[in-house]
Amino acid sequence: MTDPLKLVAALVLVILGTRFSAWGEETPRGGSKVFPYPVQVTVLENGLKVVAVPFDNPGLVAYWTVVRAGSRNEIEPGKSGFAHFFEHMMFRGTDAYPRERYNAILKELGADHNAFTTDDYTAYHVLAPASGLETIMTLESDRFMNLKYTVEDFKKEAGAVLGEYNKNASSPFQTLNEKIRDAAFTAHTYKHTTIGFLRDVKEMPNQYEYSLQFFDRYYRPENCALLVVGDVDPKRLVDLARKFYGGWKRGSYQVEIPAEPQQTEEKRVEVDWPNPTQPYLDMGYHGPAFSDTQVDLPALDLVSQLLFSEAAPLYQKLVVVEQEVDLLIGGAADHRDPYLFEIVARVKKPERVAYVEATITAALEDLKTKPIPADRLGKVKSHLKYSYAMGLDTAGSVARSLAHYIALTSDPEAVNRVYAIYDRITPEDVRNAARRYFARTGRTVVILSHKEGAPAGAQGGAGAMAAAAGVTAR
Amino acid sequence: MTPRPLPVACGLAAFLSLMSIGAADTKEKKTMKPTSNQGAEAPIRMSLLPSPSSPLVAFRIQFRCGAINDPPGKEGLNALTAMTIAQGGTRELTYQEVTERLYPMAATIDAQADKELTTFIGNVHRDHLKAYYDLLTGILLQPRFDESDFKRSRDILLAAIETNLRGNDDEGLGKAALQWLMYDGHPYQKLDIGTVQGLKSITLDDMKAHYRRCAAQRNAVLGVAGGFPMGMVDSLRQDFAVLPRGGTPEVKLDKPRALSGVEVMFVEKPAPATAISIGFPIGVTRADKDFYALMVANSYLGEHRTFNGRLMNKMRGERGLNYGDYSYIENFIQDGGSTFPVPNIARRQQYFSIWIRPVPHPNALFALRQAVRELKMLVDGGLSVQDFEATRKFLLNYSRLWTQGLSRRLGTKMDSEFYGTKFFIDRIQEELPRLKLEDVNAAVKRHLQAVNLAVAIVTENASAMKETLLSGKPTPITYQTPTTSEALLKEDREIEAFPLPINRERVRVVKAQELFEK
Numbered sequence: 001m002t003d004p005l006k007l008v009a010a011l012v013l014v015i016l017g018t019r020f021s022a023w024g025e026e027t028p029r030g031g032s033k034v035f036p037y038p039v040q041v042t043v044l045e046n047g048l049k050v051v052a053v054p055f056d057n058p059g060l061v062a063y064w065t066v067v068r069a070g071s072r073n074e075i076e077p078g079k080s081g082f083a084h085f086f087e088h089m090m091f092r093g094t095d096a097y098p099r100e101r102y103n104a105i106l107k108e109l110g111a112d113h114n115a116f117t118t119d120d121y122t123a124y125h126v127l128a129p130a131s132g133l134e135t136i137m138t139l140e141s142d143r144f145m146n147l148k149y150t151v152e153d154f155k156k157e158a159g160a161v162l163g164e165y166n167k168n169a170s171s172p173f174q175t176l177n178e179k180i181r182d183a184a185f186t187a188h189t190y191k192h193t194t195i196g197f198l199r200d201v202k203e204m205p206n207q208y209e210y211s212l213q214f215f216d217r218y219y220r221p222e223n224c225a226l227l228v229v230g231d232v233d234p235k236r237l238v239d240l241a242r243k244f245y246g247g248w249k250r251g252s253y254q255v256e257i258p259a260e261p262q263q264t265e266e267k268r269v270e271v272d273w274p275n276p277t278q279p280y281l282d283m284g285y286h287g288p289a290f291s292d293t294q295v296d297l298p299a300l301d302l303v304s305q306l307l308f309s310e311a312a313p314l315y316q317k318l319v320v321v322e323q324e325v326d327l328l329i330g331g332a333a334d335h336r337d338p339y340l341f342e343i344v345a346r347v348k349k350p351e352r353v354a355y356v357e358a359t360i361t362a363a364l365e366d367l368k369t370k371p372i373p374a375d376r377l378g379k380v381k382s383h384l385k386y387s388y389a390m391g392l393d394t395a396g397s398v399a400r401s402l403a404h405y406i407a408l409t410s411d412p413e414a415v416n417r418v419y420a421i422y423d424r425i426t427p428e429d430v431r432n433a434a435r436r437y438f439a440r441t442g443r444t445v446v447i448l449s450h451k452e453g454a455p456a457g458a459q460g461g462a463g464a465m466a467a468a469a470g471v472t473a474r
Numbered sequence: 475m476t477p478r479p480l481p482v483a484c485g486l487a488a489f490l491s492l493m494s495i496g497a498a499d500t501k502e503k504k505t506m507k508p509t510s511n512q513g514a515e516a517p518i519r520m521s522l523l524p525s526p527s528s529p530l531v532a533f534r535i536q537f538r539c540g541a542i543n544d545p546p547g548k549e550g551l552n553a554l555t556a557m558t559i560a561q562g563g564t565r566e567l568t569y570q571e572v573t574e575r576l577y578p579m580a581a582t583i584d585a586q587a588d589k590e591l592t593t594f595i596g597n598v599h600r601d602h603l604k605a606y607y608d609l610l611t612g613i614l615l616q617p618r619f620d621e622s623d624f625k626r627s628r629d630i631l632l633a634a635i636e637t638n639l640r641g642n643d644d645e646g647l648g649k650a651a652l653q654w655l656m657y658d659g660h661p662y663q664k665l666d667i668g669t670v671q672g673l674k675s676i677t678l679d680d681m682k683a684h685y686r687r688c689a690a691q692r693n694a695v696l697g698v699a700g701g702f703p704m705g706m707v708d709s710l711r712q713d714f715a716v717l718p719r720g721g722t723p724e725v726k727l728d729k730p731r732a733l734s735g736v737e738v739m740f741v742e743k744p745a746p747a748t749a750i751s752i753g754f755p756i757g758v759t760r761a762d763k764d765f766y767a768l769m770v771a772n773s774y775l776g777e778h779r780t781f782n783g784r785l786m787n788k789m790r791g792e793r794g795l796n797y798g799d800y801s802y803i804e805n806f807i808q809d810g811g812s813t814f815p816v817p818n819i820a821r822r823q824q825y826f827s828i829w830i831r832p833v834p835h836p837n838a839l840f841a842l843r844q845a846v847r848e849l850k851m852l853v854d855g856g857l858s859v860q861d862f863e864a865t866r867k868f869l870l871n872y873s874r875l876w877t878q879g880l881s882r883r884l885g886t887k888m889d890s891e892f893y894g895t896k897f898f899i900d901r902i903q904e905e906l907p908r909l910k911l912e913d914v915n916a917a918v919k920r921h922l923q924a925v926n927l928a929v930a931i932v933t934e935n936a937s938a939m940k941e942t943l944l945s946g947k948p949t950p951i952t953y954q955t956p957t958t959s960e961a962l963l964k965e966d967r968e969i970e971a972f973p974l975p976i977n978r979e980r981v982r983v984v985k986a987q988e989l990f991e992k
Contacts, residue, residue, distance in 0.1 A: 056527075060875070091781070099791075103781045107864060110871020112813050114779070127875055155955035159794020162954065166747035166832040167797050170644040205955045274744035275641030276987070278633065311577035316570055323626050326633055348629065379578040386580035386599050390530060394878040396812075 034388055034419035037398065039412050040234040042241075046248055047222030050241045051412055052234035053402065055395050061130045061230040062399040065140060066406050067122040068225075069218035071194040072336060073255050076210075078203060080189075081161070081196015084117035085204050086214050088157045090124065091115075092149035094142050102139055109135065117194050120336045121407035127396050130231035134240060141244035144219055151208050158204040165201050172273055172448050176282045176344065183267050184284050184444040188260035190339055220251030225406045230395035257337060260286070263442045271448040278326070279347050279449035281357055284340035286442045287332045290408045292417035297332060299425055299433035300341055304331030305380040306372060306430070307363055308343070314363045318345070324352050324359075334408055340444075341437060350449060357445070367434035371427040381422055388419065518691045518714050521891060522707060523699035523884045531603055532881035533596035534697035534888060535614055536818060539688035540590040541668070542661040542725045548676055549992075550668015552688070553587040554627055555681045560585035560594060562623040564612030569623050572609055581606045583613060586818060589662055590725075591892070592688070593818040597881060600701045607706065611713050617685065624678050631667045632674070639665075640986045644749040644832060644932045647741060647986060651930035652751040654989065655739045656825065660730045664990075671992035692721030695891070699884035727823055730755040733926035735977030736846075738943065740936035743986035747796075747832035748933040750842055752849075755825045756803065756921045761893040766905035767917035768803045774865045775852050776801030776828060779813045782868060784848055785828065792962060793951065795841050797831045801849075814876045817885025820892040826922060835933060839942060839949035842929065843972040850924035856915030866906050873902045925975055936983045944978060 042050045070083050093099035106113055111128035126136050149157075168174045177193050185191035195201065226245070228237055263286055288296040307314045308330035318325045330343035343360060347353045392398050405414040521534075544551045560583050563569045576583070581598035594614060598606040639647055650665055657663035667673075694717065696710050733754055758765045776783035778800045781791065785799035804824040807816040828849065833841040857865070877883040877899055890898045933939055942949060948970040957963065 057878075060878075099781075104864065107780075107782050107868045108871075110868050110874070112780075112872065112875050114813070127878075129871060129874075152955075152958065156792070156794035156957075159954050160790050160797055163747075163790070163794070163796035163798075163831060163833070166834070167645060169746035170832075171642050202954075275637075277637050277641055309577065311573045316573075320570060320622070320626065323622075323629065326626075326630055346633075348633075382578040383580045386578075386601075390580055390597060390599055393530060393880060396878065 032420070033416040034385055035402075035412075035415050036389070036392070039402070041412065042234075042238045044221065044238075044242060044245065046246065046250055047220075048241065048245050048248060049225035049406070049410065050238055051225060051227040051402065051406065052232050052237045053227070053229040053398060054232055054234065055229050055398055057230040057395040059130050059231055060395055061128060061133055061136075061228055061232055062395040063126040063128065063133070063136050063140070064227040064229075064399045064403050065124040065144065066225045066227060066403045067124075067218060068120070068223050068407055068410065069255075070118045070120045070122055071192060071196070072119050072189050072257060073218060074189055074192065074196070075255065075257065078200055079207070079210060080192035080200040081194070081204070082200075082207070082210065082214055083122055083218075084194050084196070085158065085161050085201075086211060087115050087117045087122050087124075088161055089149055089154065089211060090143060090147060092147070092153050092157065094146040094148050096142055096146065097139055102143070105135060105139060111136070118407075119190060119194055119339075121403075123403050123407070125396070125399065125403075133228075133232070133237075137240050137244045141248070144224070144245075145248050147215060147219070154208050154211060155205040158201075161195070161204060162201055165195055165198060168195070172277060172280055175271060175273070176280055176446055176448055179269050179271055179448075180282050180284045180340070180342065180444055180446045183269050183446065184263070184286065184340055185260055187258040188337060189257055190260075190335070190337065217251065217253040217255070220253075221245065221248045222250050225403075225410065227399055227403055227406060227412075229399040229402070260338065262286075263444075266440050267444040269444070269446045271446060273448050273450045276450045277448070279350050279353050279447060281343075281345045281347060281353055281360075282446040282448070283343045283357070283360065284444045284446075285342075285437055285439070287339060287341040287437050289336060289338045290334040292405075292409060292411075292414040292421070295421055295425060295429050296433050296436065297334070298418055298421040299429045300332040300437065301384070302377065302380050302422065302425055302430055303341075303367060303434065305383060306367070306376065307360075309380075309383070311379070311383075314360070318356065318359060324348060324356055334404070336408055353447060353449075361440075364434065364438040368431060368438070372430050374427065377425070377427060377430070381425075384422055385419065518711060518717075519695045519891075520707065520711065521695055521697040521884065521888045523697075523880070523887055524702065524704075525700050525880065528701040528880060529600055530880055531598050531600050531606075531698065531700040531702045532884055533594070533598075533610060534695075534699075534818065534881065534884050535594040535596070535610075536695040536697060536888060537592045537688050537690075537693045538590065538695070538724075538892075539592055539693055539722055540588050541664060541666040542589055542727075543684075543688065543722055544664070544668060544672070547672060548668075548680055549664050549672030550631060551672070551676050551680055551684050552592060553667045554624075554631055554673060554676055555684045555688075556585035556587040556592050556594070557627040557631065558619065558624050558681060559613060559617045559685070561627060562613065562620060563618035564609070565616040565618060567609075567612065568618065569620065572613065575605065575609060579606060583610060586816070587666055588819045588821075589666060590821050591818055593885075595818075595881065603702065603706065607709070611710075614689070615713065615716060619678060619682055619685075621678060624681065628673055628676070632670060634667055635665065635670055635673075635990050640989060641743065644743075644745050644747070645829075647743075647989075648749040648751040648930045648932045649827075649829070651739055651741050651932065651989065652753050652827065652928055655737060655930055656733070656753050656755065656928035657730055661725055661727060662730070662821075662823070669990050669992045686718070687722050690718045690721040691715070692719065695888055697884050697888050699880040730823070733928055734980065735925065735975045736927045736929060737977050737980035738929045738931060738940075738982075740940055740981075740983040741930060741932045741986050741989060742934070742936035742983055743932065745832075745932060745934045748835050748838035748841075748931060748939075749832045750830040750838065750845075750932075751827060751930045752830070752842070752845060753825050753827035753928050754923070754926060755823065758921055759804065759822070759824050759893055760820075760889070760898060760901070761895050763905065764917045764921060765803065766902065767909055767914045768921060769869060769902070770862065770865050770906070770909065770914050771852060771857060771918045771922070772801055772803045772826075773869055774857055774861050775848065777868075778802070778806065778808070778815075782865070784852075785845060788848060789830070789841060789844055793957075794954065795837055795844075795951070796833045799828070799830050799841075799845065801828045802826065809882070814878075814882070817882055817889055820889045834952070835935070835939075836952045838931065838933060838939065840951040840970055842931070843949065843974060844969045846924050846927065846974060847969055847972045849922070853918055853922050853924055856918055857911065859911050862911045862914055866909060870903065870906055873899050932986070940981060940983055943974075943976060944981065946973070946976075
């Protein structure tokens with residue numbers, strides 16, 4: 001955590017062209033920072049980070065609490081899925097505001113509120129009238145400091161989590177996600193999905209004591225950030241944060257996440273799917289952790305675009321021209337620790353899986369030897385910037401983006417640093433990243449297909465394809 | 475980093491949000507007539523939402539043409555045409571060339587094809603407005619209709635039915651099966667993306683003819699929001715004037731068939747849990763005063779993805795039966811990761827529904843009974859004054875959140891125009907404060923009931939579940955961990971034996987692999 005009351009970013013001009021003198025005149029964008037709104041960061045004495053982002057959304061605020069603990073923190077055997085389960089328990093109330101009262105107060109405000117958990121963090125979010133800010137802070141600070149639930153409530157909520165597992169289990173994506181992680185990781189907690197192994201989900205009702213321990217470890221001010229976007233006065237927000245969260249005590253727990261040893265040979269897994277389906281090919285290469293200073297992951301983000309965006313030659317070849325696959329995605333989702341560059345293709349004809357795998361592999365190999373033309377790289381960089389800018393159209397979407405970077409680095413300025421790296425990436429950087437990470441010995445391949453006579457029933461996993469998509473409270 | 479979005483229609487969840495599944499109602503609505511110039515000489519309809527300070531421009535180019543316009547035997551024609559256009563080229567440019575030009579702008583063109591409306595949705599940063607405008611109008615006014623684009627789009631739609639819906643999305647399958655059962659014999663019955671046989675029978679010439687019929691001035695509404703210059707509006711009006719002036723005659727919608735008792739369609743497939751959808755057509759839409767009274771009652775019963783509704787509190791909160799339980803008074807598709815509805819799926823007829831998210835198989839019939847019992851309690855007892863006041867206050871504030879973002883706001887405005895009413899959120903702000911408790915409870919009795927219901931149940935061992943249901947025997951809940959609450963146990967006993975007026979003649983089991991074939 002950094003200096004108290006540090007103004008991280010002064011007002012930055014809205015850099016996305018606001019001039020338009022005549023219909024048809026192009027206005028190329030300028031400026032240096034991709035995040036266009038003022039950000040004020042304050043760290044309270046107890047370590048709680050308070051981030052205010054005034055945004056033109058009269059009368060509304062998006063109020064987010066980011067806990068830097070996710071399924072990555074589930075280090076003990078048998079406890080997979082616990083961060084997400086605990087997210088559910090956070091809605092079970094306190095002595096001062098039992099569940100029904102908590103809901104009734106937010107209902108009166110007309111708030112939209114929910115939460116989600118990812119591999120690396122858990123986020124609680126409320127979208128509500130700005131006039132309700134103090135009420136929201138009363139409720140949120142209370143549950144983060146004084147959460148209390150009965151054993152019976154705890155067990156009931158486990159049923160809802162099983163229900164969440166079940167709702168996702170009819171989709172092959174959950175199973176792919178489960179299988180590739182389980183095979184690719186041997187030590188690190190990314191081995192399991194955010195919702196956890198089914199056997200652990202079923203065991204959750206018996207883990208009441210562990211839940212108290214989990215709260216004690218991670219729901220501490222130095223591990224959390226408040227993020228408020230919209231119609232907010234930063235100074236008032238800090239004053240209110242001191243008032244409501246000032247009494248929150250620091251914790252002392254330090255988690256030790258097991259490091260993943262280097263993979264030395266290719267792993268292959270076959271999955272039988274109970275319903276008729278086109279085969280899915282899922283390939284994962286061990287990649288780097290998120291960084292806003294090192295070039296590796298940003299370079300792989302560019303690779304994701306160079307090969308798997310709709311304009312990419314590989315995508316055009318497999319999806320548009322040859323029409324061998326009807327789904328092709330690939331990329332390295334941001335993670336605090338090294339994760340995977342994952343590629344998924346759904347192949348129209350089972351007998352063409354080997355061809356598709358060979359074609360994708362060849363495209364990855366080409367990156368190691370054939371330099372990417374500079375103009376192609378320029379288009380990718382433009383796409384990334386505009387795509388990001390166009391996503392910042394509501395207080396909620398701005399908060400969601402900053403929460404992601406706060407969770408990864410604890411610093412919202414990370415977004416600007418990452419996009420600045422994108423700007424600097426050269427064809428050589430792309431080639432070097434490809435050489436470093438696309439080794440056959442470092443990859444895991446999962447093929448999911450239907451075989452007549454395969455056993456019926458669920459094989460499911462959790463969450464969405466991208467680990468960062470997370471799972472939610474309802 | 476920016477994950478690449480799924481292409482339109484890959485993965486049914488993403489797909490259905492853009493190519494939805496359908497709905498219904500009962501009576502002719504005078505207010506449903508378009509509000510503005512419809513005559514043969516009238517200028518094309520525009521729907522503008524300028525926001526000069528916004529760096530973004532959102533387009534919603536809509537045609538009042540949908541799955542109900544599919545000719546018999548060609549089910550899926552509208553959706554396939556829309557997809558082939560949106561993921562196709564222009565007269566001068568191939569799809570590949572269009573994609574290459576859109577890419578540096580990060581601009582998008584998607585199609586959303588519903589029962590009565592087809593909407594092309596575009597988003598661009600205004601730095602690139604002119605170049606984007608040329609591509610968008612090129613695609614819509616001079617679609618390429620390439621054989622290759624046609625084949626690719628058809629494969630995607632076929633897979634969406636044969637693989638995704640039948641096999642890999644039990645909740646989506648339950649909702650689609652509900653439509654199939656509830657609208658038997660009605661133009662709303664079939665999937666918006668058609669049937670397997672319908673899609674296979676469509677030719678490129680069929681699509682060209684459908685485009686000529688639907689892409690006509692009288693069918694079109696040109697919606698634009700954001701930081702666009704007024705000069706662009708003039709260009710839009712002039713450019714779309716090349717479309718033929720006429721339009722498709724409005725498809726007549728008869729009253730949906732009357733349901734008789736509880737009609738059940740079991741859909742059998744390998745499934746990890748049982749997904750249930752319940753519904754019946756209702757005779758109100760956003761155009762009607764009663765819609766706003768029902769809105770309060772429905773929010774109390776089952777507001778989407780909140781803990782405000784009784785269904786959610788009683789089924790998930792108190793019993794941990796599943797992940798969620800909600801109810802609706804119109805066709806509802808969640809917009810991506812938000813809690814709010816997708817715009818531009820407006821329909822002349824609507825329906826009431828309950829969505830019970832997957833329940834462990836042994837608890838499925840308990841869950842069905844509990845949901846119907848809650849509905850009956852609402853119909854019989856209505857809301858209390860406290861519940862009425864709290865729910866009305868909630869909706870007055872909550873509804874203001876529904877139009878966050880340019881494109882959503884524009885879509886909501888266009889829907890209001892479809893219904894011939896003022897901006898939806900303004901109408902809510904006008905109607906709700908006038909409501910009295912008696913109005914709400916009377917509207918509930920007029921439009922809702924718990925006797926004549928269509929029920930779709932997606933499950934694994936359907937025949938056994940059917941027998942259990944027909945036996946009329948109690949279907950007790952099995953708790954993962956038994957409850958100790960006496961009040962809960964007492965209510966459980968009432969629920970497990972709650973009588974469902976099953977119509978034995980209209981209970982059947984179908985294989986998922988046989989549904990939506992033709």
